[in-house]
Amino acid sequence: MSPIRWLASLVCLAGASASLATAVAAASEPGVEGRRIVEVLRLAAGMVAADVGAGEGRFTSVLARGVGPEGRVYATEIAQDKLDAVKERMAADGIENVLTVLGDQQQTGLPRGCCDRVLLRLVYHHFAEPVAMQRSLWAALRPGGLIAVIDVPPKKGWPVVTGAPERGGHGIEVAELVADMRRAGFEVVAQHDDWPAETDSYCVVFRRPADRGSRLSATGSDAPSAIDSWPDSPSASESRPGSLSASDS
Numbered sequence: 487m488s489p490i491r492w493l494a495s496l497v498c499l500a501g502a503s504a505s506l507a508t509a510v511a512a513a514s515e516p517g518v519e520g521r522r523i524v525e526v527l528r529l530a531a532g533m534v535a536a537d538v539g540a541g542e543g544r545f546t547s548v549l550a551r552g553v554g555p556e557g558r559v560y561a562t563e564i565a566q567d568k569l570d571a572v573k574e575r576m577a578a579d580g581i582e583n584v585l586t587v588l589g590d591q592q593q594t595g596l597p598r599g600c601c602d603r604v605l606l607r608l609v610y611h612h613f614a615e616p617v618a619m620q621r622s623l624w625a626a627l628r629p630g631g632l633i634a635v636i637d638v639p640p641k642k643g644w645p646v647v648t649g650a651p652e653r654g655g656h657g658i659e660v661a662e663l664v665a666d667m668r669r670a671g672f673e674v675v676a677q678h679d680d681w682p683a684e685t686d687s688y689c690v691v692f693r694r695p696a697d698r699g700s701r702l703s704a705t706g707s708d709a710p711s712a713i714d715s716w717p718d719s720p721s722a723s724e725s726r727p728g729s730l731s732a733s734d735s
């Protein structure tokens with residue numbers, strides 16, 4: 487692993503200060519990986535996407551640019567200080583189509599049926615309640631929508647993720663991830679074993695099938711726990727394809 491990547495991981499994992507994280511992130515802009523994310527998620531102008539567990543928002547801007555000014559992006563987190571850092575980063579980058587959402591370990595906080603695309607980058611293995619999060623992701627994703635899950639096999643040398651299921655290290659085997667997501671009703675679209683995030687990282691793209699319900703019955707509450715208003719306050723009657731009206735949140 488490159489020193490920059492190692493440092494970025496350490497900052498993310500250890501929850502180090504926002505200023506250090508920002509300095510590291512500035513030194514490791516997500517060029518190559520960002521392009522691959524746009525490609526595998528088939529991002530297009532006007533879509534609505536979510537960066538679930540966005541951290542400091544390093545890849546939120548990738549999604550925001552991928553959907554263009556006509557599209558929208560939700561950045562979710564369980565830590566308000568990270569959402570604050572996302573807002574700062576978006577403002578600094580002049581990005582105006584990102585909305586931050588505070589979730590928890592049971593739900594993303596995303597509005598039901600909001601999203602065409604979801605990114606989970608190095609987040610799934612942090613879920614303390616994966617089944618609850620699968621239900622919530624299912625509810626947030628539109629039928630036919632895609633989720634890209636980027637993760638790593640369990641790493642023994644990385645810090646323990648408090649609260650997450652024990653998997654023999656920090657991360658999750660791709661087979662376990664795929665089994666989990668299939669059990670929830672998602673289908674595999676593609677698996678990329680050469681993903682450039684970390685040593686041995688992979689990306690699996692899943693689809694919420696268009697024509698059947700989740701095997702986990704996604705009936706739980708997805709009332710947003712803390713959701714900001716869009717920076718440009720779209721009206722409730724807005725009808726742009728792939729957009730969310732203010733009344734949905």
Ligand SMILES: C[S@@+](CC[C@H](N)C(=O)[O-])C[C@H]1O[C@@H](n2cnc3c(N)ncnc32)[C@H](O)[C@@H]1O
Nearest residue numbers: 498539540541544563564590591607608609612
């Ligand atoms: C390793 S960081 C990855 C951050 C970002 N996705 C990236 O790739 O730069 C994992 C993040 O997941 C967040 N997280 C953990 N559990 C979560 C959950 N249930 N919902 C949303 N975010 C969560 C953590 O707060 C942390 O910021």
